[in-house]
Amino acid sequence: MRVFVTGGAGFIGSEYVRAMLAGAYPGYEDAEVTVFDLLTYAGNTANLPMDHERLTFVQGDIRDGAALERALPGHEVVVHFAAESHVDRSVAGAEPFVSTNVLGTQQLLDHSLRAGVGTVLCVSTDEVYGSIESGSWDENEPLLPNSPYSASKAGSDLMARAFWRTHKLDVRITRCSNNYGPYQNIEKLIPLFITNLLAGKPVGLYGDGGNVREWLHVSDHCAALQRVLTDGEPGEVYNIGSGVEVTNRSIAERLVQLCDADPGLIRYVEDRKGHDLRYSLDFGKITKLGFTPAIDFEQGLADTVRWYRDHPSWWSSDS
Ligand code: NAD
Secondary structure: OEEEEEOOOOHHHHHHHHHHHOOOOOOOOOOEEEEEEOOOOOOOHHHOOOOOOOEEEEEOOOOOHHHHHHHOOOOOEEEEOOOOOOHHHHHHOOHHHHHHHHHHHHHHHHHHHHHOOOEEEEEEEHHHHOOOOOOOEOOOOOOOOOOHHHHHHHHHHHHHHHHHHHHOOEEEEEEEOEEEOOOOOOOOHHHHHHHHHHOOOOEEEEOOOOOEEEEEEHHHHHHHHHHHHHHOOOOOEEEEOOOOEEEHHHHHHHHHHHOOOOHHHEEEEOOOOOOOOEOOEOOHHHHOOOOOOOOOHHHHHHHHHHHHHHOHHHHOOOO
16 A cells, blocks of 8 residues: 655644554555655654655655656555645735645646546645534535635635546545644644743733634544545545634643743734634544544643653754
8 A cells, every 4th residue: 555645744744644654554554655745844854754664755846746747656545734734824925825725736636636546535624614603513514714724725625526526536525623732833823832831931812812723632633534544435525523622712721831831921912814713513424434532632732732841852943
């Protein structure tokens, strides 16, 4: 089995690759893994066991058809993580998001079709559904994205669906809630707050801090992706969630405690433009495939704080 992982040097993709190479996924213990990653600011080869005998690393851009044509043939499976992923950056400038997340996905799908890839798993986000005040979204909800990031991911999802409907390419789409865990770029909320608090620096909460996110540990997300790959159906969409809904204010307060920091370091800053109030997934469909989150949120958060505390050289430019 040869597995082609786009964006495999990023936060979630590298967790997936490390787990697969460590033999965590039944039936894939001998899989040969190709990581295809542009190494943007978010990609880091230090996240990967680069000298592993079953890992091949290719620095490449999913928008580059010729590079895909060279690298893709011979792979049975594509797991597509590569994306511009930070909402704040998409507010500052949408162009790279449309370019990589929409056009890049289209190139990848085109070349997967030509190369005869068996299955393409497209990793997407709950943010494509928009914002919900009460209740939870199932997979049949309309896509109502509010940020340029989520709009570009919705474009990616719709292109994937079109390749299934038009070409019968076996494409599966997953939409996951917010992830946390080790190796996440420190621009994102949890690692940003941890690393600031450990350094005694203030952390800024948007608005009144009442925005609600549903948190899932990255290793649970990857286990769910593997479940969709092995037991899911072509052309289907699967929500991946945890049911753990927490306000950003509560996250900040827990992290203050876990980092032994001064509560006065929590500051309130002007809200993000178009800030979604709440995300909440109905993930009953994937539980029918046998998925349930394994990592308790309180334990996972404490372990994540410990990881950043123990790995300052990974995240700090001056240590
Ligand atoms: P990340 O920003 O940490 O990593 C993205 C990776 O993609 C990086 O290694 C980067 O170098 C690579 N990349 C970017 N543009 C590329 C291009 N044009 N060609 C090839 N490689 C490119 O992102 P992440 O948090 O690991 O997210 C991975 C996927 O999961 C994304 O598609 C994201 O939308 C989705 N997702 C993330 C979350 C979350 O909470 N982080 C939740 C749900 C879904």
